Amino acid sequence: xxxxxxxxxxxxxxxxxxxxxxxxxxxxxxxxxxxxxxxxxxxxxxxxxxxxxxxxxxxxxxxxxxxxxxxxxxxxxxxxxxxxxxxxxxxxxxxxxxxxxxxxxxxxxxxxxxxxxx
Numbered sequence: 001x002x003x004x005x006x007x008x009x010x011x012x013x014x015x016x017x018x019x020x021x022x023x024x025x026x027x028x029x030x031x032x033x034x035x036x037x038x039x040x041x042x043x044x045x046x047x048x049x050x051x052x053x054x055x056x057x058x059x060x061x062x063x064x065x066x067x068x069x070x071x072x073x074x075x076x077x078x079x080x081x082x083x084x085x086x087x088x089x090x091x092x093x094x095x096x097x098x099x100x101x102x103x104x105x106x107x108x109x110x111x112x113x114x115x116x117x118x
Contacts, residue, residue, distance in 0.1 A: 016042070020054040023114060027068040029095045031112035032105050034072045041114040052077070067091040068112075074104035 019042050027033050035048040042051075055066045067088045071077045082088045089099070098106045 014054075016047075016050065017054040017057065020051050021058070021062075021064045024055070024064050024066060024069060026114065027065060027112050029065075030097060030110065032068045032070050032074075032092070032097065032107070032110050033112050033114070034070060034107075035077075036072050037111075037113065038069070048072075068095075070105050070107075074100070074107045076103075076105070 020038060023038055023041060024033070035051045036045060038051045039045050039047040051069075055064070055069060058064055058066060067082065076088045076092075082091075089103075092105065093099075097110050100106050
């Protein structure tokens with residue numbers, strides 16, 4: 001069960017969280033990004049796990065397309081954020097994301113790379 005979330009309060013977000021959210025908002029529909037790619041784009045490739053924590057902490061009513069973030073192998077890992085990986089898959093399929101036969105996102109077709117200087 002997910003813990004209760006607080007209402008959106010941008011002043012309470014850490015600078016790191018705000019940067020994660022800003023970058024994820026740039027991921028276009030029909031594309032995905034990995035936790036590690038976000039961390040690398042933000043200048044610290046060792047913070048992929050922290051990227052996941054930041055996305056988990058999203059408040060209700062947010063406008064961050066967190067469903068577009070997958071792990072480095074294209075696996076859906078948003079069970080905590082979406083209550084079930086099937087929800088994340090449904091959102092991605094609605095955007096035209098193709099899945100491989102083993103259930104992973106086809107990263108060769110859908111991986112988005114952020115512009116330099118993020």
